[in-house]
Amino acid sequence: MTQSFAATAQNDSNSIPATDLVTVSRAVADLRRGEIVLVQGHLDGAVHSVAVIAAEPLSQAGFERLCDITHTTESPAIILPRVRARSLGGACEQDSFVAFVSKRQSEIDAARLGEIANPLLDLDQLPAGDWRAVSMAETAAIRLAKLARLLPAVVTVPVGADQLENLARAQNLLVLQSESINGYEDASAASLREVSQARVPLEDAENATVIAFRPEDGGQEHLAIVIDEPAKDQPVLIRLHSECFTGDLIGSLRCDCGPQLRGAISEIAKSGQGGIILYLRQEGRGIGLVNKLRAYALQDRGFDTLDANEELGFDADERVYRPAAEMLRQLGFGSVRLLTNNPEKLKGLEGWGVKVAERVPHKFPSNGHNAFYLQTKKDRAGHLF
CATH class of the missing domain: 3.90.870.10 (DHBP synthase)
Incomplete structure (x- = not known):
């Protein structure tokens, strides 16, 4: 392959x-x-x-x-x-x-x-x-x-x-x-290749394997977390998850990324059919951790999450989805059931030839700190809560 x-x-x-x-x-x-x-x-x-x-x-x-x-x-x-x-x-x-x-x-x-x-x-x-x-x-x-x-x-x-x-x-x-x-981002994604894999038992999914993909120029690796052994002849349950240091690692309450990541692992494991989490190195909707912290500082002055990115000079969402599509192809999957509330992820995958057979809702309650953030995603970014 x-x-x-x-x-x-x-x-x-x-x-x-x-x-x-x-x-x-x-x-x-x-x-x-x-x-x-x-x-x-x-x-x-x-x-x-x-x-x-x-x-x-x-x-x-x-x-x-x-x-x-x-x-x-x-x-x-x-x-x-x-x-x-x-x-x-x-x-x-x-x-x-x-x-x-x-x-x-x-x-x-x-x-x-x-x-x-x-x-x-x-x-x-x-x-x-x-x-x-x-x-x-x-x-x-x-x-x-x-x-x-x-x-x-x-x-x-x-x-x-x-x-x-x-x-x-x-x-x-x-x-x-x-x-x-x-053309760099597209070309880099097209050059992705598997460089390493290992079995990594997780708290909610003991039968998990992490596979690392790296572009030819030696840039940042994207990861596929494969849970159990999903069949390749039917749509596979997947989650596209953009890296979030603050939410995933230190438990920030400003976003819902941590619950979404852990919830996806649990849901895939409980499905009994296996699935994949594609962990994409696109922190802060593609602007990077340092700029995300700058965006947080602007949010503390009253900007919402989208306006803060644009105030820094970025698009509201700078992410690309070709890396996800390329990893799926190399893993042998052409049709997916996508755990997401974001319609742009469906468009992003389908734009690179991956068939999205079903959108599976993936929402979690607000915690008091991220209610405005979630409402902004619903009202301005079209997230389907």
Whole structure:
């Protein structure tokens, strides 16, 4: 099965070469360290390239290097989410992100850019400057920051087409195409392969096996928890569960993730037919643990769970479901009974060719701390409670 799946993934029209997967993965690590990467975007035959550094880990040394190595007279731009730009007085249309360029570079340093990028800070005023639309390359750079689970804000300087290769070589910088960045998640999911498995008896399901799947670039593993021996010739009872450190591990009462995980294990074990929990590494609806904690801080100021994510510059839900579909295929299951209240999970699986034969309701009572959270999921995200 693994060989045939690999051949399918290799021929998938949405996949990108393994070398690009590795390059994007390396760029993610560079961005998290406050290093510079080069991004090239293509639109209607035009090419636009930028040197990029993430706003969150930005140091003064990194900012000065960004300005020095590009040898440009143009001021750096900081790319911000529309909601953050509006809170700072920016005139924005409907674009998701917008660029701010200071009129006097002497008024901008790393600390100031970090304050501008941080949606948890209220600023009295900005330096004098202009707002403009973002390029294809800058949009891809924001996508890269999201993949790095950083705040979606980057500082960019334009790089001429004749300068790009020399700059990359002289400064030992990675060059990424916008297409590679935007296609990374699909391609990474297509490359998943089983790397390990072991029997792991659970409190409510003693006959359980945990199977780990890893993408070719060595990224985060997703897990399949197989309980008993579900038949492959009929719809298998499954739960797609997004990783939740706070709910799953330390028993947070702000969400219902812990009860949903343990409840799914118990229900599958009691069914007598076995089933699977796919444990997906998509903390905070895909924004990562650190950003989820930032979202919690915003919720404490009155934002609901969806608005808090969007205030940070993320979509209300950034999760993808191709990893789940690929794991099911490798395990030999094409039809499922899905334990969920979220209709988007049904669409997500069916969009990647998995037949959802039945939605099995999976709800738990509120605890006094998560009532507003659950009501928001019902009223705004369409969860079927």
